[in-house]
Amino acid sequence: MAQRKFRKIMAANRGEIAIRIFRACTELGIGTVAIYSEEDKLSLHRYKADEAYLIGKGKSPIDAYLGIDEIITLALKRDVDAIHPGYGFLSENPEFAEKCEAAGIAFIGPTAEMQRRLGDKVAARKVAMAAGVPVVPGTEEPIEHEEEALIFAKNYGYPIIIKAAAGGGGRGMRVANNRKELVEGIASARSEAKAAFGNPAVFLERYLENPKHIEVQVLGDGFGNLVHFFERDCSIQRRHQKVVEFAPSLCITPEMREELCAAALKIAGQVNYRNAGTVEFLLDQEGNFYFIEMNPRIQVEHTVTEMITGRNLVQDQILVAEGIALTDTEINIPNQQAVKMWGHAIQCRITTEDPANNFAPDFGTLKAYRSSAGFGVRLDAGNAFTGAQITPHYDSLLVKVSSWGLTFTEAARIMNRSLQEFRIRGVKTNIAFLENVITHPTFLNGKCDTSFIDKHPELMQFQEKKDRATKVLNFIGDVIVNGSPGVDKPLKSSDLLDAKVPGIDYTKQRPAGTRDIFMEKGADGLAKWILEQKKLLVTDTTMRDAHQSLLATRVRSYDLLQIAEPTSYLASDLFSLEMWGGATFDVSMRFLKECPWQRLHKLSEAIPNVLFQMLLRGSNAVGYTNYSDNVVEKFVEEAAQSGIDIFRVFDSLNWTRGMRVAMDAVR
Numbered sequence: 062m063a064q065r066k067f068r069k070i071m072a073a074n075r076g077e078i079a080i081r082i083f084r085a086c087t088e089l090g091i092g093t094v095a096i097y098s099e100e101d102k103l104s105l106h107r108y109k110a111d112e113a114y115l116i117g118k119g120k121s122p123i124d125a126y127l128g129i130d131e132i133i134t135l136a137l138k139r140d141v142d143a144i145h146p147g148y149g150f151l152s153e154n155p156e157f158a159e160k161c162e163a164a165g166i167a168f169i170g171p172t173a174e175m176q177r178r179l180g181d182k183v184a185a186r187k188v189a190m191a192a193g194v195p196v197v198p199g200t201e202e203p204i205e206h207e208e209e210a211l212i213f214a215k216n217y218g219y220p221i222i223i224k225a226a227a228g229g230g231g232r233g234m235r236v237a238n239n240r241k242e243l244v245e246g247i248a249s250a251r252s253e254a255k256a257a258f259g260n261p262a263v264f265l266e267r268y269l270e271n272p273k274h275i276e277v278q279v280l281g282d283g284f285g286n287l288v289h290f291f292e293r294d295c296s297i298q299r300r301h302q303k304v305v306e307f308a309p310s311l312c313i314t315p316e317m318r319e320e321l322c323a324a325a326l327k328i329a330g331q332v333n334y335r336n337a338g339t340v341e342f343l344l345d346q347e348g349n350f351y352f353i354e355m356n357p358r359i360q361v362e363h364t365v366t367e368m369i370t371g372r373n374l375v376q377d378q379i380l381v382a383e384g385i386a387l388t389d390t391e392i393n394i395p396n397q398q399a400v401k402m403w404g405h406a407i408q409c410r411i412t413t414e415d416p417a418n419n420f421a422p423d424f425g426t427l428k429a430y431r432s433s434a435g436f437g438v439r440l441d442a443g444n445a446f447t448g449a450q451i452t453p454h455y456d457s458l459l460v461k462v463s464s465w466g467l468t469f470t471e472a473a474r475i476m477n478r479s480l481q482e483f484r485i486r487g488v489k490t491n492i493a494f495l496e497n498v499i500t501h502p503t504f505l506n507g508k509c510d511t512s513f514i515d516k517h518p519e520l521m522q523f524q525e526k527k528d529r530a531t532k533v534l535n536f537i538g539d540v541i542v543n544g545s546p547g548v549d550k551p552l553k554s555s556d557l558l559d560a561k562v563p564g565i566d567y568t569k570q571r572p573a574g575t576r577d578i579f580m581e582k583g584a585d586g587l588a589k590w591i592l593e594q595k596k597l598l599v600t601d602t603t604m605r606d607a608h609q610s611l612l613a614t615r616v617r618s619y620d621l622l623q624i625a626e627p628t629s630y631l632a633s634d635l636f637s638l639e640m641w642g643g644a645t646f647d648v649s650m651r652f653l654k655e656c657p658w659q660r661l662h663k664l665s666e667a668i669p670n671v672l673f674q675m676l677l678r679g680s681n682a683v684g685y686t687n688y689s690d691n692v693v694e695k696f697v698e699e700a701a702q703s704g705i706d707i708f709r710v711f712d713s714l715n716w717t718r719g720m721r722v723a724m725d726a727v728r
Contacts, residue, residue, distance in 0.1 A: 062283030064384035067091050067142040067167070072110070073132055073157075074147030076443030077458060078359070079106035082145045085375040094141055096132065098125035100454045104444050112139060122454035126150045127259065129157050133164050143167035143382055145375075149456075152358040153180040153227060154259070169382040170336050171357045178332050179355040183226050183264050185328075189352040192327040197343065197351045199266035210243055210265060217267045223247055224354075225254035226262035231301035233257060236268055269351070271510045273344040274298065275310055277325035278366045280377055280394075281334040286387040288397050289322040290366045290374070295341075296509045297498060299420065304514070305498055306362040307407040308369050311469060311507025312344070321350060328355060337363075337378050361410070364439060364463040368406035405469040407476045409495045411483070412457040416494040416521060422457045426450055428487035429531070432460065433479035437472070439463040451488050459490065469507065473499055486531055493523040536654070565627050572633035574670035579706055600674055601632065604640035604664070617653055618660040625667035633670055637707055640664065641675030641700065658703045665704030674707040675700055 069092040072079040083093040083106070095110035100122045107113040114135055117125020127150060136144060144161055146152035146169070155173035162168055171179070179185045183203055186196050198217055203226050204210050214221055214237075223246045225233025233254030235246030247263060255261035278290040294310035295303045313321065325340035339356045363374050380391050387394040394400060414420040427449045432440055442460040444451065451459075462479050466472035477499045480492050497520045498504055503513065514520060579587045591598065604621060628638070641661065649657040665673055677697070697708065 062384045065142070065167070067379065067383055069094060069111075069139070069141050069143075070169070070379065071096065071132075071136050071139075071141045071144045072106070072147060073126070073144050073151055074149070075101055075104060075106055075126060075455070077106075077441050077461060078147035078149075078361075080109045080443065081375055081441055082147060083109045085373065085379060088373075089376060089379060091379070094136070094139055096126070096135065098122050098454075100125075100452055103450060105446060105449070106443065114139070122452075123256075129154070129160055133160055133166065136161075136166055137164055141166060143169050143379070145169040145378070146358065148356075148358050148360055153356070155180065167382050169378050171334060171338065175332050175334055176357050179328075179334070179338070180357045181226050181262075182224055182354045183262075185355050186352070188331050188355075189328050192324075192331040194324045194328055194352045195350070197266045197269060197353060200264045203262035203264050204247060207244060207247070210247060211240065213265050214240070214243060219243075220268035220270075222266050222268040223250045223263050224266060225250060225258060225260070226264055227254065227258040227260040231298070231303075233263060234301045266353070269343050269345055271346065271512045272296075273310070273312055273510050274303075274341070275313065275321060275344050275350070276339050276341040276360075277322050278337070278339055278363065278374070279325055279329045279334065280337050280374070280381070280387065281329060282381050282387045282392075283335055283384060284386045284388075285333065286394075287326055287330055287334065288387060288394055288400055289325055290370050290372060290400055291402050292318060292321060293362055293365055294507070294509075295362060296511050297504070297513055298511050299514050303362060303410075305407065305409050305495065305504075306365055307405065307469070307472070308365040309402060309405070317348070317350075324350070324352070328352065336381050337374055361458075361461065362408050364441060364461060365406035365408045368439065368463060368465045369402050369404055370400060371403065372400070404465055404467050405472040406463055406465045407469075407472045407499070408461055408463040409476060409480065409499070410458055410491075411460045411462060411480075411485075411495065412491050413451050413459050413488045414457050414491050415489040416491050417523060418489075420491065422453060423489040424451050424453050425488045427485065429484055430486075431482075431484040433462060433482035435475075435479075437465045437475045438479050439465070459485070470505065473505055484530070486528070493526070494520060497521075497523070562623055563627050563631065565630050567626075567630075571629055571670055574629075574633040575636055575672045576670050576706060579672060598636035600637045600639050601635050602639040604638055605642050605645055605676065618649075618655055618663065621660070622663060622667060625664055629668040629670050635671055637672035637674040638668065639674040639676065639709070641673070641705060658699065661700070661703040661705070672706045673704050674709055675705045676711050677708045 070082070070086050071094040072082040073096065074082070075097065079095060083095070086093045093110040093112070095107050095113040096116045097104060097107045097113060098117050099115065101107065102115070116131055116135065117128055120128065129151065144166055146157065151157040152170065153176055155176040158168040158170065158173040158176060177184060178188055183201070186199060189196050200209065200213055219238050221237045221243060223235040223237060233250045235250045237243035237246045250263045251261040254263060273294065274296045275292050276295055277292050279287065280290065281287040291308065292310050292313070293306050293308040294312070295306045297303070297305040309318070321342060328340050329338060337359050339360050340352065341354050341356065342350045343353055344350045359375060359378065367374055377392055385391050413423045415423050427447055430445055430447045430449070432442070432445065440460055440462055443458060445460040462476070464472045464476040464479060466475055477496060480496050480499065483492055485492070501517065501520065503509055503517070578590055582590065646657045649655045649660060
């Protein structure tokens with residue numbers, strides 16, 4: 062196989078996998094070309110490439126990426142050397158591979174002949190049987206007539222699984238438990254397969270109850286070299302679609318691993334397979350494995366294999382397509398023993414689906430997006446950014462998060478932490494569901510099979526997210542636009558300016574004040590000092606509710622703290638600052654949503670030299686409703702600890718009995 066160095070590669074795909082391809086190309090010093098539909102004109106993959114071009118004008122969002130002739134014509138016009146199909150769309154279309162090669166453009170994947178023999182599931186079964194690998198009993202050819210299906214059902218019994226001959230990802234698959242479901246399932250599977258892959262052919266297999274789904278990653282070059290990268294466990298599925306994958310599997314012994322991987326190499330070797338591919342097996346409850354299909358492409362879950370082997374599979378795909386052998390230094394796999402496995406990796410697919418509504422896709426604008434990060438975390442995102450438009454046109458995958466740890470338990474802990482770090486607002490996601498899966502004992506023991514989700518309804522019990530940040534922003538926005546209770550009109554921008562703080566030379570020592578006397582001489586000494594004074598002792602009530610609760614109690618702690626320290630310098634001659642009372646306490650909590658004790662504590666730290674005074678009315682310390690004596694006593698105790706030095710009894714001579722509780726509490 063002749064070598065050629067690629068200068069420019071086009072990704073005939075979109076979203077996450079297109080970005081993955083571009084990153085691999087950039088690291089290899091290769092130029093990149095993106096294609097995008099009208100619906101994807103703001104998608105991130107368009108901006109990750111060196112060049113990007115609109116395709117599929119007048120076509121549907123899906124058909125835009127299926128236009129073989131238009132894509133190849135564009136590639137020729139832009140001097141593209143090779144096309145990487147990613148997964149989905151044209152990735153398993155042999156006609157696309159043929160037309161690329163005919164146009165002189167390298168197809169980064171297996172040849173059209175290899176795709177026909179392995180990408181079609183019926184043909185792949187024949188390859189596996191020729192290689193001596195066991196397969197699940199099934200039809201040898203696609204079902205053409207209803208009678209063929211009924212004969213198969215009579216011979217093998219129910220349940221039966223209906224599968225699309227082309228493609229994957231759970232599309233075109235149905236499980237039938239009786240004749241009615243079989244007939245209806247064939248019709249609906251054909252329709253879905255036609256829409257997804259352009260091929261309506263379906264076949265039948267005997268349905269295995271509660272198996273494990275294990276797949277082996279393989280890579281071959283153009284010189285007959287073929288290696289595997291161990292296995293992945295993809296048993297956690299919903300509607301035949303993978304949700305969580307991890308590598309290596311916890312349910313197989315080293316001997317079973319060796320046997321599985323050898324079987325995968327036999328199947329790939331039967332067609333002299335070139336490039337990356339995945340051989341998939343079902344493992345029954347007795348430990349027997351059966352080949353089910355081979356995906357002649359890169360897969361969504363390839364990240365966990367990369368993490369446990371340290372191999373860049375997408376780059377290896379490109380290098381193999383350039384004609385480089387696995388044994389060459391660029392790839393550096395002289396033999397199977399050179400592929401090592403280290404640690405454990407888990408991948409979760411975060412989707413814009415609502416688990417509480419039967420995983421219905423959700424659409425809208427991402428109002429906020431914050432992803433996880435840190436040791437052992439890998440992110441592969443498509444349209445995951447604040448402001449991204451999530452449309453109903455494409456797959457609901459938002460971002461793949463993968464974790465790695467020396468042990469499976471460690472990888473699971475890192476994954477759980479990562480999922481908790483995500484903040485995605487504007488659309489619903491399946492994160493809460495994924496958290497339940499990752500922390501479930503059955504998952505942590507590696508014992509999940511393909512019915513795991515169906516057998517554990519507790520996975521659908523979610524703790525409601527508080528979403529504090531969004532609530533705070535909504536509250537602030539509402540106050541700014543509509544005002545708050547007691548304010549006649551909405552706030553203007555001029556109302557929100559910070560207080561004008563007088564200039565103070567803070568290098569000078571803060572002047573001594575009445576609180577310094579209190580700290581030095583105590584309560585009795587302060588009382589004696591007061592009696593000795595001939596001058597008028599002034600208490601300032603600005604920080605309390607001196608304006609009859611119309612202004613002062615609507616002022617935030619933030620605003621008061623802006624002037625607090627200057628007050629300690631410029632108003633150090635004051636006897637006290639009255640800043641507390643029933644209205645202040647009540648409004649601080651009810652209207653300002655602030656902790657009144659915290660406000661008092663912070664102000665006392667900023668003004669340590671002037672006495673703090675509060676208004677106390679006998680048996681109703683908080684507002685104008687009578688409270689029991691113990692409540693008054695406790696309130697006074699808390700106020701004293703938070704910074705109040707002087708308690709002034711309100712209406713002291715109107716009800717002298719009320720003074721007794723107040724004075725006892727103060728003492």
